[in-house]
Amino acid sequence: MYDYDVCVVGGGPSGVITAYSVAKAGYTCIILDKKPRGLIGDKNCGDALDSLYTDILHEKLGIEPPSVELGEARDLINKFTIATGTLENQLSAQTPGYLVNRLAYGQRLLKDAEKIGVEILPEVSVRNVLVENNHIIGVEYFDKEGNKNKIKSRITVDASGIIGIVRKAIPIMLKNDINYDFNDNHVIKTYREIIKLKSNKDHKYREEILLFYPPEIKPPGYIWIFSEGPKMLNIGIAWVKSDPYPIGKSMKKLFHDHLDKYFPTDSYEVIQKGGGNIPMRPNFDSLVYNGALLVGDAAGAVDPTSFEGHGPALDSGRMAGNAAISALEANSFSKEDLWQYNVDFMKYPGAMHMESFIASQMTRDVGVKNLEFLLNRKIITEEILRNMFQEKDSVISNSTLLKMFLRAFPRWPMMFKLRKYMVKIEKVEEIYKKYPMSPDKLEEWRKFRNQELKMNF
Numbered sequence: 001m002y003d004y005d006v007c008v009v010g011g012g013p014s015g016v017i018t019a020y021s022v023a024k025a026g027y028t029c030i031i032l033d034k035k036p037r038g039l040i041g042d043k044n045c046g047d048a049l050d051s052l053y054t055d056i057l058h059e060k061l062g063i064e065p066p067s068v069e070l071g072e073a074r075d076l077i078n079k080f081t082i083a084t085g086t087l088e089n090q091l092s093a094q095t096p097g098y099l100v101n102r103l104a105y106g107q108r109l110l111k112d113a114e115k116i117g118v119e120i121l122p123e124v125s126v127r128n129v130l131v132e133n134n135h136i137i138g139v140e141y142f143d144k145e146g147n148k149n150k151i152k153s154r155i156t157v158d159a160s161g162i163i164g165i166v167r168k169a170i171p172i173m174l175k176n177d178i179n180y181d182f183n184d185n186h187v188i189k190t191y192r193e194i195i196k197l198k199s200n201k202d203h204k205y206r207e208e209i210l211l212f213y214p215p216e217i218k219p220p221g222y223i224w225i226f227s228e229g230p231k232m233l234n235i236g237i238a239w240v241k242s243d244p245y246p247i248g249k250s251m252k253k254l255f256h257d258h259l260d261k262y263f264p265t266d267s268y269e270v271i272q273k274g275g276g277n278i279p280m281r282p283n284f285d286s287l288v289y290n291g292a293l294l295v296g297d298a299a300g301a302v303d304p305t306s307f308e309g310h311g312p313a314l315d316s317g318r319m320a321g322n323a324a325i326s327a328l329e330a331n332s333f334s335k336e337d338l339w340q341y342n343v344d345f346m347k348y349p350g351a352m353h354m355e356s357f358i359a360s361q362m363t364r365d366v367g368v369k370n371l372e373f374l375l376n377r378k379i380i381t382e383e384i385l386r387n388m389f390q391e392k393d394s395v396i397s398n399s400t401l402l403k404m405f406l407r408a409f410p411r412w413p414m415m416f417k418l419r420k421y422m423v424k425i426e427k428v429e430e431i432y433k434k435y436p437m438s439p440d441k442l443e444e445w446r447k448f449r450n451q452e453l454k455m456n457f
Contacts, residue, residue, distance in 0.1 A: 015157065073099060131174075134290055164298045192234060196268060219367070279302045299316060312349050424453050
């Protein structure tokens with residue numbers, strides 16, 4: 001009856017790791033992707049990848065991290081910097097990672113998956129899901145010649161990115177009473193250029209990623225400057241989709257206004273350019289349906305402050321693969337059978353992403369001028385930055401909080417506003433520890449979470 005045990009829609013990081021995990025356990029799997037085979041895995045983004053996630057992949061699945069020598073990473077990351085107001089007003093912390101070549105690394109992961117039996121079907125357009133007895137049992141797609149085809153699978157995985165091809169096609173009666181749409185308040189528009197400097201000197205951002213919050217861009221939007229080797233930089237802009245542009249400006253014009261300040265147009269050549277959309281909200285409250293799973297951007301698995309999605313995508317694929325394997329072993333594919341994926345993901349990074357979402361709303365409420373004040377007065381310190389972006393811990397101790405208040409004089413009203421957000425953040429871990437072990441308690445937990453955090457997701 002079934003063509004494959006698992007059908008994955010999308011061959012990006014979350015999809016290929018899901019497929020790799022399943023195939024490694026001895027099950028059949030196919031990846032469908034709209035791109036030509038040689039372009040699967042490419043994406044216009046900041047290209048930063050936290051080594052936490054590559055270490056997990058190496059430990060759990062034996063997958064090697066991206067290699068600088070093989071061109072899979074263009075630079076290592078050793079420093080994370082935020083700047084507000086001006087590029088000179090900075091705070092940095094040590095954060096290990098990679099600036100990856102998305103195409104080279106993605107293609108290597110695909111080859112790794114193919115070696116253990118994963119089939120890849122490129123240049124196809126998935127249009128709908130197959131439903132039988134309230135279970136997703138595969139997809140309908142069109143090949144590049146326009147022929148309509150079907151693939152039946154025991155489990156279907158949506159790894160199609162923010163567009164969520166499978167997610168959008170799933171019948172409403174299977175959607176757990178959850179709104180699975182991204183509104184414009186929860187979408188980040190991006191544009192980036194990879195530039196090669198003409199100077200004989202190396203640039204000053206080696207092994208660094210920098211997030212710059214200028215006055216013209218409302219947080220959590222920012223300008224990014226990421227090193228891609230001694231002569232190359234990945235520079236881009238992130239803008240909340242619902243925010244109107246200043247009069248006479250576009251996102252690309254705002255981007256070039258800042259780029260030209262620091263890099264005159266005759267000082268570099270553009271190697272690559274493009275843009276896209278990124279989710280900016282906590283991940284959906286359930287990532288499973290009868291016979292189907294959401295991973296990566298399709299699940300909203302992106303950090304809502306830094307907008308890093310590559311690492312969470314890889315790990316969501318690994319966890320989804322584990323849940324699929326357990327369901328295949330039991331030969332039962334209901335949402336109850338796949339529910340452990342939800343439980344695992346909500347512990348981490350789900351809880352951390354909710355903390356980050358609250359932090360992003362805090363930066364938006366406070367604004368750039370107050371963020372600049374916080375850095376100038378050393379109210380936000382390297383320790384806080386390290387905890388948030390390396391230790392993945394957004395909770396601030398009482399002693400640190402007291403020091404912050406003392407340094408903030410006379411802007412204590414702003415600090416009380418910050419404290420309200422911090423109280424929310426401190427609640428998140430315990431709330432997400434109570435995430436239900438079965439779907440019948442989900443609605444009760446969602447009401448509890450929304451009440452405690454004064455949110456409506």
